[in-house]
Amino acid sequence: MKIFAIGLGPGDPAYLAPRARLAISESQVVVGYTGYMGMVADLVEGKECISTGMRGEAARCQSAIEEALKGKLVSVICSGDAGIYGMASLLYELAAQHPEIEIEVVPGITAAASAAAILGSPLTNDFAVISLSDLLTPWAVIEKRLRACSQGDLVICLYNPQSKKRNDHLKRACAIVLEHQPGQTNCGYVRNAYRAEGSQSQICTLDELSRAEVDMFTTVIIGNSGTRVINNKLVTVRGYAV
Amino acid sequence: MKIFAIGLGPGDPAYLAPRARLAISESQVVVGYTGYMGMVADLVEGKECISTGMRGEAARCQSAIEEALKGKLVSVICSGDAGIYGMASLLYELAAQHPEIEIEVVPGITAAASAAAILGSPLTNDFAVISLSDLLTPWAVIEKRLRACSQGDLVICLYNPQSKKRNDHLKRACAIVLEHQPGQTNCGYVRNAYRAEGSQSQICTLDELSRAEVDMFTTVIIGNSGTRVINNKLVTVRGYAV
Numbered sequence: 001m002k003i004f005a006i007g008l009g010p011g012d013p014a015y016l017a018p019r020a021r022l023a024i025s026e027s028q029v030v031v032g033y034t035g036y037m038g039m040v041a042d043l044v045e046g047k048e049c050i051s052t053g054m055r056g057e058a059a060r061c062q063s064a065i066e067e068a069l070k071g072k073l074v075s076v077i078c079s080g081d082a083g084i085y086g087m088a089s090l091l092y093e094l095a096a097q098h099p100e101i102e103i104e105v106v107p108g109i110t111a112a113a114s115a116a117a118i119l120g121s122p123l124t125n126d127f128a129v130i131s132l133s134d135l136l137t138p139w140a141v142i143e144k145r146l147r148a149c150s151q152g153d154l155v156i157c158l159y160n161p162q163s164k165k166r167n168d169h170l171k172r173a174c175a176i177v178l179e180h181q182p183g184q185t186n187c188g189y190v191r192n193a194y195r196a197e198g199s200q201s202q203i204c205t206l207d208e209l210s211r212a213e214v215d216m217f218t219t220v221i222i223g224n225s226g227t228r229v230i231n232n233k234l235v236t237v238r239g240y241a242v
Numbered sequence: 243m244k245i246f247a248i249g250l251g252p253g254d255p256a257y258l259a260p261r262a263r264l265a266i267s268e269s270q271v272v273v274g275y276t277g278y279m280g281m282v283a284d285l286v287e288g289k290e291c292i293s294t295g296m297r298g299e300a301a302r303c304q305s306a307i308e309e310a311l312k313g314k315l316v317s318v319i320c321s322g323d324a325g326i327y328g329m330a331s332l333l334y335e336l337a338a339q340h341p342e343i344e345i346e347v348v349p350g351i352t353a354a355a356s357a358a359a360i361l362g363s364p365l366t367n368d369f370a371v372i373s374l375s376d377l378l379t380p381w382a383v384i385e386k387r388l389r390a391c392s393q394g395d396l397v398i399c400l401y402n403p404q405s406k407k408r409n410d411h412l413k414r415a416c417a418i419v420l421e422h423q424p425g426q427t428n429c430g431y432v433r434n435a436y437r438a439e440g441s442q443s444q445i446c447t448l449d450e451l452s453r454a455e456v457d458m459f460t461t462v463i464i465g466n467s468g469t470r471v472i473n474n475k476l477v478t479v480r481g482y483a484v
Binding site: 151233 | 247249251252254255256257258259260261264323324325326327328330331332333334335337338341345347348349350351352355356358359360362363364365366367368369370371372373378379383384386387389390391393394395396472473475477478479480481
């Protein structure tokens, strides 16, 4: 009995690992958010597909476990990496009473790496990845982490910077970082990295970022003291003596 | 004039993105650390290859720039992701006076994602990536970042935890985290993730980690307050009400 927890990467098949492709091809059942099924339409054609909307994570994992218990080979697909804000840990939790189910996490290219590659090379020194979604993590904890990482001069990559319901999270996050870092700190953000509809990216200062309009399809990178703009690219110098 | 900065992922071609494969295939010159050339031996056969040992990063980037200036299409290959402790930022720095050279960073699966996938799903909440190499970052800065991230209760992924010359960095890093987190904190480490020679992984407590013997091919993950061991896998719960 086996479930693959698969990271599809940014969405473009050019960035989908062969291992992920093979695992989906071999599976009898594919489970995932409706929006991700289209990314692997050629692979899931003719298979049993279980897809639900945005908030159905637990239901999707339960379905995957039920199908696996019937003896079917199941793939649960996520964008980016399945273990980085993906469904892998929820699968492990929900399958805790079923050690007979093997769960193989197939890693993928996470949004931090995709956004960084489009902006230049801002993650070439120590960095943190923080989600601004307070659906599952209390906002006070998120604030504590933002404060800690900006005090530590880490580059910070923000996932889920905004949603329709929460339209001031990025502004509040920037205000915290501004307590420790200058407004001229180099930053950037990318919307729809490597998606078929085309990605948009912007390099800006931390001051400008705090006034930027972004959505839930955007990944934000706040530089540290070593982040520069070189030929219109966002680059964190690693410290090589050049 | 163009240089690709390519992340090969963990090394196994099953985790190499098609985009990376295509870029290397199309290049006339491939530049990289000797040890990585073997990972893409089938792709570089017959091409002009420029490879040097471990410390030749700047020389390799300079060679890549010189070849690009001659009009050749060049790939610079790195393990993991080219922008995460890879050579992308050094390329941007060294090519600063040559805006006519386009640098495309091709993202890859970084060691944090590879190690996490083998251990289970420890990066499913906010996390930091910190290198313990003090060749390019002063140790005092590394300590400050470790302290900040453990105070912030982030999961911490350590790159370059040890080398022959530096045999106490992991022990010192653990001592700092132990100031803020209990010795029973769940941790894990992976050596040679997805490499042909086979990977070894170990789940342990923070106390045990501080006494562990690891090498430079090892990636370490220190859990946070939400990291559990479920059916022998390291899992950071995201907070879904299960």
